Amino acid sequence: MKIALIGATGMAGSRILEELVSRGHYVKALARDTHKVADTERVMAVDIDLNDHDALVEALRGQDAVISAVRFHGLDANALFNAIHDSKVRRYLVVGGAGSLHVPHQNTRVLDSEDFPEAYKPEAEAAAHFLDKLKEKDDLDWTFISPSAEFGPGKRTGEFRLGKDELLVGEEGSKISAEDFAVALADELEHNNHIQQRFTVGY
Numbered sequence: 367m368k369i370a371l372i373g374a375t376g377m378a379g380s381r382i383l384e385e386l387v388s389r390g391h392y393v394k395a396l397a398r399d400t401h402k403v404a405d406t407e408r409v410m411a412v413d414i415d416l417n418d419h420d421a422l423v424e425a426l427r428g429q430d431a432v433i434s435a436v437r438f439h440g441l442d443a444n445a446l447f448n449a450i451h452d453s454k455v456r457r458y459l460v461v462g463g464a465g466s467l468h469v470p471h472q473n474t475r476v477l478d479s480e481d482f483p484e485a486y487k488p489e490a491e492a493a494a495h496f497l498d499k500l501k502e503k504d505d506l507d508w509t510f511i512s513p514s515a516e517f518g519p520g521k522r523t524g525e526f527r528l529g530k531d532e533l534l535v536g537e538e539g540s541k542i543s544a545e546d547f548a549v550a551l552a553d554e555l556e557h558n559n560h561i562q563q564r565f566t567v568g569y
Contacts, residue, residue, distance in 0.1 A: 367392070368430045368431075369386060369392070369394070369555070370425060370431070370455070371383055371393050371435065372396045372416070372436055373434060373435035373436035374396060374397050374403060374435070375395075375397040375400060375402050375403060377518065377519065378513075379435035379461070381519075381545050382552070385545075385549060387409060390408075391408070394410045394412055394429060395410065395411045396412050396425055397411075397413070397414065398414065412425050416441070416442075417442070419445065419452075423452045429453070430455070430457065431455065431458065432455050433460075433461070433551070438496050439488045439489045441492070447506070457555075458506050458507065458509070459509045459555060460496070461547075462496075462510045462511055462512040463494070464513055465486070465490025465491070465493060466490070466494035466512065468533065469533060470532055476515065477494065497510050507561050508561075509561065509562075509564070509565070511550065512564060512566040513547050514533065514542040515533060515539070515540035515541070516540060516542070517542055518543070518544060520543025520546070522543070522548075522549065523545075524549055526550060526569055528550065529565065529566045529567075529568065530564070530565055530566070533568075534569070535568070537569075538569070542569060
């Protein structure tokens with residue numbers, strides 16, 4: 367498959383890039399500064415400004431899918447959706463956030479819970495707003511993938527659980543490595559099990 371990966375140099379994006387290439391996909395790695403990304407037979411690095419509509423459309427055109435792994439706070443969601451629409455790519459996967467998930471057995475979002483860190487609220491609220499906007503899009507085969515509460519570099523085990531809209535909590539809390547998150551995202555890309563849905567991944 368040919369995939370455009372927006373935010374390919376970030377914590378999640380870099381691991382998604384590695385996972386996709388290991389599966390034989392061709393990736394157009396998009397970021398503001400791609401000097402960390404080496405061009406190979408399967409990777410083409412492209413410096414891009416997400417606010418440059420025409421350049422973004424051109425970068426996305428001809429791809430089988432678009433993945434975005436970028437921060438939501440300060441992101442112009444409508445501009446991004448419009449660029450994807452104009453590129454004619456229908457499949458779109460998003461590295462989401464955990465804040466919009468529900469606290470287990472409660473009708474309360476994680477970001478609305480009393481102990482949610484104030485410092486993370488702007489990003490969590492922006493991610494939740496982005497998901498709400500996605501749910502209005504009927505011209506995109508989108509999937510929004512929320513990680514667990516603790517999401518960072520770790521090991522690729524290939525063993526994890528999937529959930530829907532409720533935060534997954536295991537024996538060691540709510541956790542997922544970026545490496546295993548990348549596995550779950552690549553699985554979704556290849557099997558299309560959650561079209562126009564959000565799901566979550568955790569141990």
